[in-house]
Amino acid sequence: MRGYLPDYTFESANSLKKALSFCEAGAKPFAGGTDLMVLFEAGLLAPGKYLDISRLKELKGIKNSKTQVTLGALTTYSQIRNHLILTKQFPILGLASREVGALAIQNRGTIGGNIANASPAADFPPGLLVYDAKIQLISTKGIRTLDYNRFHLGYKKTELRQDELVLSVSLKPEFQKYHHFWRKVGNRRAQAISKTMMAGIAKTTKKTIQDIRIAFGSVGPTAARCYHVESFLKGKAINTQNIQEAKQLLSKDIHPIDDIRSTGKYRLRVSQNVLEEFLCGIG
Amino acid sequence: MKKITLTVNGKKISVQAHPFARLLDVIREGLELTGTKEGCGEGECGACSVLLDGELVNSCLVPVLQANGKAILTVEGLSKKSLCPLQKSFMKCGGAQCGICTPGMLIASQALKKKKKRLSPKDIREGLAGNLCRCTGYSQIIESIQKSGGRT
Numbered sequence: 001m002r003g004y005l006p007d008y009t010f011e012s013a014n015s016l017k018k019a020l021s022f023c024e025a026g027a028k029p030f031a032g033g034t035d036l037m038v039l040f041e042a043g044l045l046a047p048g049k050y051l052d053i054s055r056l057k058e059l060k061g062i063k064n065s066k067t068q069v070t071l072g073a074l075t076t077y078s079q080i081r082n083h084l085i086l087t088k089q090f091p092i093l094g095l096a097s098r099e100v101g102a103l104a105i106q107n108r109g110t111i112g113g114n115i116a117n118a119s120p121a122a123d124f125p126p127g128l129l130v131y132d133a134k135i136q137l138i139s140t141k142g143i144r145t146l147d148y149n150r151f152h153l154g155y156k157k158t159e160l161r162q163d164e165l166v167l168s169v170s171l172k173p174e175f176q177k178y179h180h181f182w183r184k185v186g187n188r189r190a191q192a193i194s195k196t197m198m199a200g201i202a203k204t205t206k207k208t209i210q211d212i213r214i215a216f217g218s219v220g221p222t223a224a225r226c227y228h229v230e231s232f233l234k235g236k237a238i239n240t241q242n243i244q245e246a247k248q249l250l251s252k253d254i255h256p257i258d259d260i261r262s263t264g265k266y267r268l269r270v271s272q273n274v275l276e277e278f279l280c281g282i283g
Numbered sequence: 284m285k286k287i288t289l290t291v292n293g294k295k296i297s298v299q300a301h302p303f304a305r306l307l308d309v310i311r312e313g314l315e316l317t318g319t320k321e322g323c324g325e326g327e328c329g330a331c332s333v334l335l336d337g338e339l340v341n342s343c344l345v346p347v348l349q350a351n352g353k354a355i356l357t358v359e360g361l362s363k364k365s366l367c368p369l370q371k372s373f374m375k376c377g378g379a380q381c382g383i384c385t386p387g388m389l390i391a392s393q394a395l396k397k398k399k400k401r402l403s404p405k406d407i408r409e410g411l412a413g414n415l416c417r418c419t420g421y422s423q424i425i426e427s428i429q430k431s432g433g434r435t
Contacts, residue, residue: 002324005301005303005304006301008301008303009302009303010301010302010303010346010348011302011348012302012348012351030346033344033345033346033349034326034344037305037325037326037343037344037345037346038325038326038344040303041324041325041343042325050303052302052346052348052349054349078338098409101326101413102329102409102412102413102414103339103391103394103409103410103412103413104326104329104332104339104340104341104391104413105326105341105413107338107339107340108340108341108344108345189412190409190412190413191327191412191413
């Protein structure tokens with residue numbers, strides 16, 4: 001049953017400074033609403049004070065320089081998928097954005113929300129992990145920058161404190177020579193929550209893997225890099241035997257479970273096959 | 284309660300509403316514009332689609348405070364004196380059957396046509412991927428959009 005309106009207060013913040021002091025006083029940030037309104041509809045959104053941060057211009061926009069790309073936390077999936085430079089430098093982010101919900105969701109959902117909501121099935125984290133993104137968090141005390149890899153601590157647990165907002169995510173455009181791969185597996189192309197998903201980038205010379213980064217989502221409490229598979233593949237040739245070994249090793253990196261969307265067994269098998277698809281494509 | 288100002292189908296209006304009330308409920312109950320439908324209530328089906336400042340959104344997922352000061356287009360705003368080309372085409376091609384999804388389909392189609400003049404079937408399929416229809420099998424809807432002519 002839907003939440004009871006009088007249980008909620010909802011205010012708009014017109015400056016970042018004001019928003020941060022509201023957060024310090026216990027208000028919860030509300031951006032695109034594509035996750036929180038679903039909880040509200042189900043009667044599962046915690047009652048209390050919510051703060052509309054959707055109008056904060058300090059959290060908006062994609063900034064490009066030669067050495068760094070910064071995405072404001074309120075950047076929507078539509079803005080990402082339509083951004084020509086960004087989708088060229090970081091193809092996985094563009095591909096993932098196109099597969100989140102459908103257009104109406106992509107117009108509203110934000111990258112900051114996708115990260116802070118911390119669903120294991122979020123579509124953005126695997127891409128951010130392989131591109132070695134950094135995340136900036138802001139509070140009245142100042143800004144701190146973390147490796148994105150360190151942000152997610154466990155199921156729905158993150159480094160984000162109650163008094164902090166996600167300010168931005170930054171990436172270095174240094175992957176021009178890489179092969180980029182993204183695959184989301186769900187019940188249908190649109191409006192699906194993933195059963196498994198994989199982001200991968202690789203650089204090869206003469207059929208030998210120089211550098212490779214692989215991250216999966218929906219197959220563990222948080223999206224995670226696959227360090228066992230990566231270190232096995234580095235310096236190796238792409239051949240059937242190595243691909244088979246990499247597939248076997250994947251069970252050391254991902255730990256899928258049975259839930260309403262799929263089974264652990266299916267997820268592992270499909271994840272292995274997706275890994276194979278990626279490896280076959282990079283030679 | 285808070286005073287919310289919206290420009291709905293070109294007309295500026297003010298309503299009193301709880302700031303966390305769903306835009307969908309304000310449109311249907313506050314403004315009595317019942318063309319916009321509620322299907323799933325969780326952003327899956329697209330029956331409640333409206334344009335918010337020209338962007339396609341699910342009005343069931345928008346608290347009305349976030350729409351304050353913005354322009355909204357509902358299905359009622361598509362036709363002026365007579366039906367718009369999209370609506371005529373939906374009638375002609377059998378794009379509507381039971382009708383529950385139709386307002387959302389029309390609004391999503393309008394959003395698509397505004398962004399791009401020449402739409403491929405793939406563009407249309409992707410653009411309508413968030414709108415579910417349980418009657419037509421979609422082919423007639425896609426045909427309706429393809430045959431609705433240039434600008435709407």
